[in-house]
Amino acid sequence: MFEKLIPKEAIAQYHIIQAEEDRSIHWKEHLSYAVRLGNEFKSKTTVTFNTTEGPQSVETTVWSLTENHISLKGGVLIPLNSIIDVHF
Numbered sequence: 268m269f270e271k272l273i274p275k276e277a278i279a280q281y282h283i284i285q286a287e288e289d290r291s292i293h294w295k296e297h298l299s300y301a302v303r304l305g306n307e308f309k310s311k312t313t314v315t316f317n318t319t320e321g322p323q324s325v326e327t328t329v330w331s332l333t334e335n336h337i338s339l340k341g342g343v344l345i346p347l348n349s350i351i352d353v354h355f
Contacts, residue, residue, distance in 0.1 A: 270351075271322075272324045273323050273324070273325055275341070281318040281323055291348050294353055297353045298337055299332055300355070302329050306330070312327065314329070314350060315350070318349075335347055
């Protein structure tokens with residue numbers, strides 16, 4: 268699987284769609300750790316998500332985690348059901 272690393276400012280240019288397998292529950296634990304890393308240690312996380320143009324990755328600080336989304340700086344939201352992978 269090939270994913271493209273994009274700047275977080277470019278996320279709005281893509282149409283985000285659900286991943287082939289919804290792993291939202293699996294990713295919540297990882298992403299809550301990513302929120303802590305970002306807020307306390309200013310550490311970035313690479314999040315790969317699905318779009319109509321294929322998987323895209325962004326290296327960013329995860330600001331918050333809700334029931335259905337992660338929030339990035341600037342109010343950018345990525346649905347949990349679109350996430351394919353998370354790396355610290």
